[in-house]
Amino acid sequence: MSDARVDFGNITVFSNLNAVFPANALSVVVGPSGSGKSTLLSAMSGYSRLTAGRIRLGDRKEYLPDPRQVAWVPQGSNALAARSALANVMIGALSAGMTIADAEDRARVELGRVGLGDRILTPARLLSGGELQRVGFARALAASRPIIFADEPSASLDLAATRRLRGVLFDLRSSTTIIIATHDQELVAAAENIVDLRKPGGPYVA
Numbered sequence: 001m002s003d004a005r006v007d008f009g010n011i012t013v014f015s016n017l018n019a020v021f022p023a024n025a026l027s028v029v030v031g032p033s034g035s036g037k038s039t040l041l042s043a044m045s046g047y048s049r050l051t052a053g054r055i056r057l058g059d060r061k062e063y064l065p066d067p068r069q070v071a072w073v074p075q076g077s078n079a080l081a082a083r084s085a086l087a088n089v090m091i092g093a094l095s096a097g098m099t100i101a102d103a104e105d106r107a108r109v110e111l112g113r114v115g116l117g118d119r120i121l122t123p124a125r126l127l128s129g130g131e132l133q134r135v136g137f138a139r140a141l142a143a144s145r146p147i148i149f150a151d152e153p154s155a156s157l158d159l160a161a162t163r164r165l166r167g168v169l170f171d172l173r174s175s176t177t178i179i180i181a182t183h184d185q186e187l188v189a190a191a192e193n194i195v196d197l198r199k200p201g202g203p204y205v206a
């Protein structure tokens with residue numbers, strides 16, 4: 001692959017990145033604050049662009065973002081505040097073409113999976129930061145996309161919720177390409193591939 005780079009004006013966030021993300025595996029992108037983790041995920045998910053170079057994903061010579069293939073879990077939350085956890089997660093399932101009845105069933109399953117089975121009808125505005133983060137993850141799961149990008153998905157979670165998330169990732173990783181930006185050693189320990197943006201001398205793939 002050719003070296004990937006992202007510039008904002010005359011500032012280079014990262015360069016010389018030679019990363020390959022295996023298909024159907026859990027990859028984590030690590031590095032200090034400001035090293036470009038979110039920027040890399042954003043470029044891979046198609047929200048922004050690489051300034052130069054290519055990213056490899058699976059066997060493809062060049063990975064080109066396709067929104068139909070991707071579910072995105074943002075840093076923080078973008079839930080609809082007045083709508084229930086269920087309604088927010090149903091958005092993911094509906095985006096996959098499910099009927100309303102199937103989308104509701106699927107949303108209930110995914111909320112249970114992330115430990116929110118007892119918060120299904122609670123409006124998002126009454127949920128805690130960690131609960132909202134899990135709603136965002138459940139919505140991505142409900143969308144049934146082959147690739148999930150998640151930006152710091154455990155940032156607001158306690159240890160128990162993080163371990164539950166790790167279990168979900170563990171279950172998913174043989175059937176879904178998961179790429180996570182994280183500082184969390186619990187999630188790093190579960191990864192099959194580590195892309196480290198902090199190595200002296202430039203990024204590398206562990």
Ligand SMILES: Nc1ncnc2c1ncn2[C@@H]1O[C@H](COP(=O)(O)OP(=O)(O)OP(=O)(O)O)[C@@H](O)[C@H]1O
Nearest residue numbers: 008009013031032033034035036037038039040181
């Ligand atoms: N749209 C933009 N325009 C200009 N600079 C930007 C833009 N987006 C990000 N940056 C800068 O790029 C650098 C990398 O930001 P990024 O959010 O990717 O880092 P990060 O590794 O994800 O950090 P954190 O761990 O704090 O979330 C930062 O210095 C940030 O200020």
